[in-house]
Every structure is written in C-alpha cells, then in structure tokens.
Amino acid sequence: MSQDIRDFRTPSCELLALGEPTHQEPAFGLVRNRLFAQLVEQGFRSIALETDRVAALAVDDYVRHGAGTLDAALDEGFSHGFGAHPANRRLLDWMRAYNRDRAPGQQLAFHGFDAQTENTTAPSPRRYLEHARDYLQLDLDIADLTGADERWEREEAILDPAESPGATPEAERLRRIADDLHNQLYVRAPDLIAAGAQAEWHRAGVHLQAGIGLLRYHAQSAVRGLGASARISGLIRMRDALMAQNLLAVRAVEERRGPTLVFAHNRHLQRNPSAWAQGELDCGWNGAGHIVGSLLGERYAFVAGSLGRSEALGLAEPAPGTYEALLQPGVRDWTLVAPPVPGAARTRTDTTPRQGYFPLDPETLDGAAALLHLADGRAAAVG
Numbered sequence: 001m002s003q004d005i006r007d008f009r010t011p012s013c014e015l016l017a018l019g020e021p022t023h024q025e026p027a028f029g030l031v032r033n034r035l036f037a038q039l040v041e042q043g044f045r046s047i048a049l050e051t052d053r054v055a056a057l058a059v060d061d062y063v064r065h066g067a068g069t070l071d072a073a074l075d076e077g078f079s080h081g082f083g084a085h086p087a088n089r090r091l092l093d094w095m096r097a098y099n100r101d102r103a104p105g106q107q108l109a110f111h112g113f114d115a116q117t118e119n120t121t122a123p124s125p126r127r128y129l130e131h132a133r134d135y136l137q138l139d140l141d142i143a144d145l146t147g148a149d150e151r152w153e154r155e156e157a158i159l160d161p162a163e164s165p166g167a168t169p170e171a172e173r174l175r176r177i178a179d180d181l182h183n184q185l186y187v188r189a190p191d192l193i194a195a196g197a198q199a200e201w202h203r204a205g206v207h208l209q210a211g212i213g214l215l216r217y218h219a220q221s222a223v224r225g226l227g228a229s230a231r232i233s234g235l236i237r238m239r240d241a242l243m244a245q246n247l248l249a250v251r252a253v254e255e256r257r258g259p260t261l262v263f264a265h266n267r268h269l270q271r272n273p274s275a276w277a278q279g280e281l282d283c284g285w286n287g288a289g290h291i292v293g294s295l296l297g298e299r300y301a302f303v304a305g306s307l308g309r310s311e312a313l314g315l316a317e318p319a320p321g322t323y324e325a326l327l328q329p330g331v332r333d334w335t336l337v338a339p340p341v342p343g344a345a346r347t348r349t350d351t352t353p354r355q356g357y358f359p360l361d362p363e364t365l366d367g368a369a370a371l372l373h374l375a376d377g378r379a380a381a382v383g
Contacts, residue, residue, distance in 0.1 A: 002336045005035040005303070006042055008370035013301040014259045015251055016044075017289055018372065019266035019364075020305035022357040025312050027380035028305060029087025031334055031372065032263050033094065040098070040108065045257040046250070047091075048111040050264035052079035053246050054128065054210045056112030057203060063095040064107050070096070079116045105257060113246040113262065113288075115213050117239055119232055120159060122218060124152035125174065128211030132181045135204035136188070140177060145170045152214075158221045158235070166218030175219075178212045202253070209249070213242040233283040236276075243268060243288035248295070264288075267358055271302050271367030278353055293367070304339060304368040306360050310377035313355045322348040323360035324373075331375035333383030339371040 002008075009016055018035065020028040036047055049056070059077035061067035068076075073092055074083035082088055092110070099107040116123050126146040133140050146152070147170070156163040165171055185192075185205055193201050220238045223231075247262060254260050267274040269289035276283045293300045308328045309317050318324035323345040327337065342362035351357045358364075365371075374380040 003334070005038055005336060005370075008301075008303065008336060009039070009042070010298065010301065010369075012298045013369075014255070014299045015247065015262060015292065015296060015301070016259060017262045017264070017269040017300065017302045018305070019264065019269045019289075019303065021266050021307050021359065022313065022355055023082075023265065024356050025307055025310050025374065025377045026085065026087060027310075027312075027334070027374055027377040028307075028372075029085055029263075030090070030381050031374065032261075033087060033091050035372075036091070036261050037094070039259070039261055043258045044261055045106070046109040046111060046254045046260045047095075048113045048247065048250050048260055048262040049082070049088075050080070050114050050243075050268060051077075051082050051112040052114055052116040052210075053112040054207055055079050055116065056110060057206065059092060059112075060110045063092055063110050064099055064104075066096065066100075077112075079112070079114065080118075109254065109257070111246075111250045111254075111260075113243050113250060113264075115210060115217065115239060115242045115246075117214070117217055117235075119235055120155045121153060122158060122214060122221070124149040125178075125211040125214040125218075128207045128214065129174065129178060129181065131207035132185065132204050132211065135192075135200065136181065136184050138181075138184070142174070142177070145174050145177075152218060157218070161222050161224045161226075164218060164222035166215070166220070167222035171215060171218065171222075175212075175215050178208065178215060181208055182212065206249075209245070213245075217242070228280065229282045232281060233285055236283060237285040240268060240274075240285060240288045241291065244291035244295075247288060247292050251296075265358075266304055266364050269302055270304065270364045271300075272363040275363070276358075301369040302367065303336070303370045303372055304360070304364050306371055306373040307357065307377065308373065308375040310374075312377055313357060315355065315357065315377075316350060318348050319350060321346055323365070324348055327371070327373045328375050331373060333376060333379040334372065334374045337371050337373060339365045339368045342366045 059073045062073035095108045271293045274287040342365045347361045348359040
C-alpha cells in the first residue's frame with residue numbers, strides 16, 4: 001500500500017486523472033491536494049477541476065498573478081457550488097503561495113474543464129459570444145438574436161423541447177456567427193497577438209468555445225421525440241464531449257510546461273463507457289475520460305476513487321463480498337493500491353441517490369491504473 005501517487009504514474013503519462021465516486025465526501029478534495037503537491041515535485045505544473053472553464057480563468061488570475069482576493073476567486077471562479085468546498089480554498093491558498101516568487105514558466109496553473117450546465121439548466125450563450133465579438137472589434141448585435149437570457153436559463157428550456165430556443169432560426173444564425181467568429185480569431189491571430197497579448201487571444205478563444213458548446217447543448221435539448229432516458233443521455237453525452245475537448249485544449253496550452261492533474265467524478269474520467277440508472281431513467285454515454293483516453297492512449301492514466309464508509313454521506317461499512325470490503329482491511333484512513341480485478345467481487349447496493357455516490361463496478365475498474373481508496377472519510381480528512 002502507498003500514499004505516494006508517483007508510485008503509480010508512468011513516464012508517458014501527461015494527463016493523470018484522479019476520480020472520486022461522489023462530490024459529497026470532503027476528504028477526497030483534501031487528499032487530492034496532498035497528491036497534487038507530490039506531483040508538483042515531479043514536474044506537474046497544472047491542475048484541471050470539474051468546474052466551468054470560463055469561470056476558472058478568474059481562479060488562474062488569482063493563483064498566478066494575485067488578481068482579486070481568495071474569496072472572490074472562490075465565489076466567481078467555480079461553478080456547481082464547488083467554491084464552497086474547504087478543500088478548494090486550501091488548494092488555491094497553497095497554489096498562490098507556491099507561485100508568489102516563481103517565474104511564469106514554473107508557476108502552477110489552474111483550469112476548469114467543464115461547462116456551466118446541468119441536466120435541467122444551461123446558461124445563455126450571449127455573454128460568451130459577446131466577449132469574442134468585442135475582442136475582435138466587430139459590429140454584431142448578439143443580444144438581439146439571443147433575446148433575454150432567461151429564455152435559455154429557465155428549466156423549461158431544457159426539460160421541454162418545445163420551450164427550448166436551441167433550434168430556433170435565431171439559434172441557427174448564432175451558430176453561423178459563432179463559426180465566423182472562430183474563423184476570424186485564427187485568420188487574424190498574428191495581428192491580434194502582436195497588438196495585444198497572447199493571453200488575451202487565448203481568453204477570447206475560451207469564451208468563444210464555451211459559447212459554441214452552449215449552442216450545441218441547447219440544440220440537443222431541442223431534439224423532439226425522445227424518451228426521458230434518451231433525452232438525459234444525449235445531454236450528458238454533449239457535456240462530456242465538451243469536457244473532453246476542454247481537456248485536450250488544456251493539454252495544448254500546458255504541453256511544454258509539464259503534465260496536468262485532472263480531478264472529477266469517476267463517471268467523467270473512467271476509461272470505459274459510463275452508465276447511470278435511477279427510477280425509470282437508464283442512461284449511458286461516453287465520458288470525457290473514455291474519449292480522451294481513446295485519443296491519448298498511454299498519455300492518459302486514470303486513478304479511480306473508492307469509498308468505504310463516510311459519516312458525511314451516512315454511508316456504513318461496506319457489506320462483505322463487495323469491492324470496497326476487499327479494500328478495507330488494514331487501512332485506517334486512505335491508500336493508493338492496484339485496483340481489484342473486475343469480477344473479483346460485487347457492486348455494493350447500500351447507497352441512496354441523494355449521496356451522489358457511485359460504488360465501484362467492473363466498468364470503472366477496467367483500465368484503471370490505480371485506486372485511491374478512502375476507508376473512512378473522516379479519518380482520511382485528517383490522516
């Protein structure tokens with residue numbers, strides 16, 4: 001057993017994915033911070049979290065340049081409520097201290113690789129497209145085509161295809177405009193960068209890709225004639241495809257500086273197709289890890305997260321014969337181990353939907369380079 005993630009990283013790995021089976025056990029983020037510090041000693045210079053890529057620009061500005069305050073970075077730089085997690089506060093505080101007296105090439109960078117979407121909501125693409133328009137100094141009325149942001153952001157726009165603006169003539173026009181903006185960003189890149197800074201060109205591209213992604217997401221929400229499972233599966237597929245594109249974009253930026261640690265839910269990072277069933281819903285999709293792993297091969301490695309018991313979740317000791325029960329003996333808090341062979345045990349069933357917890361199963365274990373097992377969440381938080 002080991003508590004050093006470097007024991008499981010191969011020299012060819014440039015994108016090391018660390019998964020968690022639920023977002024609701026605080027200890028995973030705290031252990032992640034310790035493991036990232038180990039990896040920094042081995043040349044890692046960036047971390048990517050499951051949070052909105054555009055919002056995360058504010059976090060990177062803080063940890064690298066000291067722009068704003070820690071509280072503002074947590075409040076404005078995280079989506080999905082993740083800025084409230086104490087582990088993320090500690091991470092940003094540590095990264096800022098590390099970067100304070102280092103040259104830009106040696107500083108640690110922070111990235112988000114998600115979109116600001118959920119299964120029932122997604123924002124308007126307006127402000128993302130307008131950022132790119134303003135950077136390119138073009139005279140385009142984006143707001144007239146999008147209309148009020150509430151048209152896109154209300155739940156009905158995602159839940160009911162008839163209420164979605166994603167397939168309207170205005171949305172089609174916006175997609176053509178977004179494509180032209182993307183083309184202009186590259187056609188004029190030499191002049192734009194010479195007149196300003198490459199960082200501003202990159203920032204405009206991040207906003208534009210987010211706007212394009214949201215237009216695609218809303219177009220998917222407008223597809224009619226789908227049952228509930230097919231509708232949710234389509235939206236999750238779209239989100240994970242956007243995640244995969246963002247991860248590849250992050251690596252393009254960070255390639256010369258060093259490898260990247262990515263941290264998210266197992267279902268987003270595992271190397272096999274993902275599934276989710278609840279009530280009448282039965283959803284399946286290719287997660288970001290399955291997509292990126294197919295493209296990067298050995299340059300992508302996945303460490304699956306596992307949880308034995310958790311006071312925060314109300315999760316009791318795993319039943320004998322489950323994968324988690326195999327991993328419990330001899331572990332007081334947490335450990336890194338080789339994953340069990342798929343089929344060596346059974347998937348635990350003592351979970352509830354409110355926990356957001358996905359126990360180990362053969363699809364998660366197959367292809368995992370290692371396993372981060374928290375035997376007890378409370379002990380792991382201080383261990």
